[in-house]
Amino acid sequence: MSVRFRKEIQELLWKKVKGVGTKNEIVYDLRHFERDFNGTEQVNGLELALAEPKKDIRIKMLANEQREAGIPYVSGDKIFSLRAVWKNDSNTQSALCNVYVDETHGEWISANCSCSEFNRNRYCCCHVTALLSQYLMDHWGAEIFRGTKIEKKLAEQAGVPDPFVPGVLRKTDQDLLEMLNMPQVGNMDPLAEFATNTELHMECHLAKEKGGVSLELKIGSKRRYVIKSMLELFRFCDEGRVYQIGKTDCLSSLDQFDVDGRRAMELLLGQYRHKKSTPYFSTMFLRTNGSYNERYVYLEGRDLDAWMENVGEIPCYVGDDQVRIRLDGAGPEISMERQPYGMLLKTESFFILAKTEDWIYFQTGDRVSRTRNQQGGRLGEILELLSGKSEFYIRNKELPLFFGQMLPAIEDQTEIQTTGFALDEYRPEIPKVSIYLDISQDEIISCQIKCRYDRSGKEYLLYDEADRSVRNNGFEEELRRATGKYFNAYDETNKSMCLSGGPEELYHFLTESVTELGKSGEVFISDALQKLKVRKLPSVDIGIRMDTGLLYMSIQAPDMTKDELAEILSLYSNKKKFFRLKNGSFMTTDPEKQKEWAVLAETFLQYGKKDPASMEIPAFRALYLDEMLKNRDGISLEENRKYKELLFNMDTAKETNDEVPESLRGILRPYQADGFRWMKTLKRCGFCGILADDMGLGKTLQMLTFLLSEKEEGKTGDELRTLIVTPASLVYNWKKEIGQFVPELSCKVITGNAAERQEMIQNEEDRDIWITSYDLLKRDIACYENIRFANQVIDEAQYIKNHGTQAAKSVRLIQSGFRMALTGTPMENRLSELWSIFDFLMPGFLYGYQGFREKFEEAIMNDRDEEVSARLRSMVHPFILRRLKKDVLTELPDKIEKTVTIELEGEQRKLYDAYAKRLKLYLEKQSKEEFKQSKLEVLKELTRLRQLCCGPELFLENYHGENAKMDACVELVRQAVDGGHKVLLFSQFTSVLDEIEKALAKEKIEDHRIDGSVSKEQRIRLVDSFETDDVPVFCISLKAGGTGLNLTAADIVIHYDPWWNVAAQNQATDRAHRIGQRNTVTVYDLIAENTIEEQIKKLQESKSALAEEILSGEGIQSIVLDRDEILKML
Helix, strand or coil, X not given: CCCCCCHHHHHHHHHHHHCCCCCCCCCCCHHHHHHHCCHHHHHHHHHHXXXXXXXXXXXXXXHHHHHHCCCCCCCCCCEEEEEEEEECCCCCCEEEEEEEEECCCCEEEEEEECCHHHHHCCCCCHHHHHHHHHHHHHHHCHXXXXXXXXXXXXXXXXXXXXXXXXXXXXXXXXXXXHHHHCCCHHHCCHHHHHHXXXXXXXXXXXXXXXXXXXXXXXXXXXXXXXXXXXXXHHHHHHHCCCEEECCCEEECCHHHECHHHHHHHHHHHHHHHHHCCCCCHHHHEEEECCEEEEEEEEECHHHHHHHHHHCCCCCEEECCEEEEECCCCCCCCEEEEEECCEEEEEECCXXXXXXXXXXXXXXXXXXXXXXXXXXXXXXXXXXXXXXXCXXXXXXXXXXXXXXXXXXXXXXXXCCEEEECCCHXXXXXXXXXXXXXXXXXXXXXXXXXXXXXXCCCCEEEECCCCCCXXXXXXXXXXXXXXXXXXXXXXXXXXXXXXXXXXXXXXXXXXHHHHHHHHCCCCEEEECHHHHCCCEEECCCEEEEEEEECCEEEEEEECCCCCHHHHHHHHHHCCCCCCEEECCCCCEEECCHHHHHHHHHHHHHHHHHHCCCCCCEEEEHHHHHHHHHHHCCCCCEEEEECHHHHHHHHHHHCHHHCCXXXXXXXXXXXXXXXXXXXXXHHHHHHHCCCXXXXXXXXXXXXXXXXXXXXXXXXXXXXXXXCCEXXXXXXXXXXXXXXXXXHHCCCCCEEXXXXXXXXXXXXXXXXXXXXXXEEEHHHHHHHHHHHCCCEEEEEEEECHHHHCCCCCHHHHHHHHCEEEEEEEECCCCCCCCHHHHHXXXXXXXXXXXCCHHHHHHHHHHHXXXXXXXXXXXXXXXXXXXXXXXXXXXXXXCCCCCEEEEEEEECCCHHHHHHHHHHHHHHHHHHHCCCXXXXXXXXXXXXXXXXXXXXXXXXXXXXXXXCCCCCHHHHHHHHHHHHHHHCCCCEEEEXXXXXXHHHHHHHHHHXXXXXXXXXXXXXXXXXXXXXXXXXXXXXXXXXXXXXXXXXXXXXXXXXXXXXXXXXXXXXXXXXXXXXXXXXXXXXXXXXXXXXXXXXXXXXXXXXXXXXXXXXXXXXXCCCCCCCCCCHHHHHHHC
């Protein structure tokens, strides 16, 4: 149904969206404008607003934006920012203006503007008054200024009779005006016209400076002129102005240069533009005598590299020498000559011009070249030394040092010419490296490294400094770097490196560091260290057989004793990379095998005691073990015939030959027949389960089909007797459906006073089905002590979600064989709810509660452990059957969900803000411990806030103000009734239902009502009546009527107030959206804007996926609220 609000409601929504009020609201007006500004400011602002009108200047400010602007945040105050940008006449600078307006009290709070006038003129300017003028006209219309002094002065100032005529004050766009005022080609300045026809050439002069080079340019056509101010040249080029060069030349365009000159100028201009707006702009020029000289550009680092790479064929000078830039990467020429007692090293004459991070630039003759600056910067030091002299003599004694330390750096960049010897004869020998590893009793690893030189026949410890002149020091230094990173201490006495730490460091060293050390030399490991083996998980043989309702499982590993395997299983944890055995060795966990090993370890710890080869396991573990262990690498699995039969039966549960009773074959849908067969298979295999179909899919009918089938097989008395435990509101609903669908089954409802119930339980004639409520079962539990039931069914099983309640304890005490739980929401808030249901069905299936928390709940809820979540899903999946409406009821009409947002106003809003602020202050002053002690008080205050959203009159007796939600609700109901629809109206509060009924009565709209005070019999009469009569509205308490009702006559559902648990609301909605519904169902959530209701709605959306995580593998969250979460909601 499409609900259309009346004109008043449409206008209300329009006002909210547009953000524009009516004229009786308290907003900034002309009276305030004339009070706050003088006549000149008023006229100038209005003129600017009319000349350059701005759009969308008004923006609602959020709380954090108010605080950032220095405006104290007060809940409920409507603070807006008026914002616009104007360009100055020069078009080179923009004025950004902000004015903050408080529409709650009709005042402007403060303003800021980037123009110079703002600070000069007592923190006001024409932009501020223009914004406020625009705001007044947007809100009240331009007519607000008609007939005022402001209009008269503006007309005189602008020289127009009517300044409000559209466009009369508007000026030509500044950008276009500048273009129109530019000189045309035909009227070009003679100097500029001459310049465009002049070809210019460039030459550069380089000089070595500290850390870089200085660059001086000479530019001209026939004669080159020195550029005395590079800064002025850059500015003129950047602004497109003509630059005079000497007496005859001008530069108006970079196109006047040749290719190389243009590229060089573009590079320098790019550096200028990049730096001109930074604090480091002045460093672009050479600093001399404490100041920057604009005649010279200073180039260093990457800027110098870029210049050298782009200079091309431009004539360059270093001092008086003209040079060519040749970046071929070769170093200066070097030669070596053998002498009787040493060697003579000669270099061509060269001069180091500059060094950058990557390159060394040097001049040889008429050429500037560069070579890579590498070897840790050593090459630069060597070339600096060689550039000072042309010859160096090296005695034989120092030759090993030269060839070991300097030759590799030089040889890598230039070719060395030799006379009287071959370089290979003198290259440093690469020693043979031996690495010795040992471990002390206190598990400190030591490492000694030895280098053996074959030429001398000597061996040295790496950290021994003896005979350095004959050793390959460069190689050994690199060896120290490569090996030292694996250790954290040094033993001076033994010249060895050490590693101390715990098992983590030791495991990492054995598994990774030893391998890496092997890349540097041959590794020798002591016997003591070899004993600390790192072993992989063993392959195992698993045998599983089924006999007498139990599984008998054995785990064995070849070449491993029973005790060793037991130790591994008891220590295994898939959260660790390894674990350590008693003998000191390490067992590494394999990520690819962690799922199956987690199952083996978990099974052994629970059932194996000391012997993994002999374990007795409940049969309900069969499917879980099969799924987790079958077809896994490293596991050999043997199964006996009975075990395989069990697996086959469960795998084909929906395909069994169980016949649907003849009387129900035309009634059951295919998916319901599948559910019936699944339950039959569960009982046949000795298991129990949860029928968790979506609400409205007929769980009751499927259960009754199963019970009728049991009777038709000839079962009676102890083999058939069934106890159904249900909420009190559904007791007679079960009786009604038994009579309607399976009248062959006799039943009795346990009701009446205590004595009557005792008589019915202990002495009255037996029946096939006994029906009682959770509440009565608690009271009568002693009467059931000697009665055994073949089947026990708990309906709406979420009633036992808290395993500590009397309801949960009572259903567990009943003696029963086959147990089934029916619920559309096995989990609403916490995983422990699922545990509680399974603890009723198959005690021990999910371990004890403490074990369940440690193994599953904490890992999933706190750590979001997806692997643990998947394991739990695998464990419970065979025993939960869940189908969704969208999957099986393709013919079911659509369900459309809408949120109607309602703005609280007037007294109702003030009251809500006051109570919310009080609670916030109360919580902010509390510690976490104090919060725990005052949870009931906090809950009470949260309820107050919810009631204020529903209507302050719920707890304030003399309140006679607005109730925006009630008005919207009644209007929505009126539109529905006028359209011929029936409505289900739910609320948490019976007091809200009272007020709704009063409001409906005023509108002469009839209604039925169900709350906790309505008897079971009367509920049934009211439901039947609503399905057939003309009463259009059914007011229902969410708790009392959210489950077990079939109300398909209605096709509109209204939730007056949101509840923390969305599952409860969904259950209520499904009273209408279920089998039998023929119309599209529209669901309305009434939510008060900017209140706790909005936060509850968000909470519902974030938490609603809890059950589906385990049932279908989606997200999982917790709904428990702490102090900080509540504060976020206020």
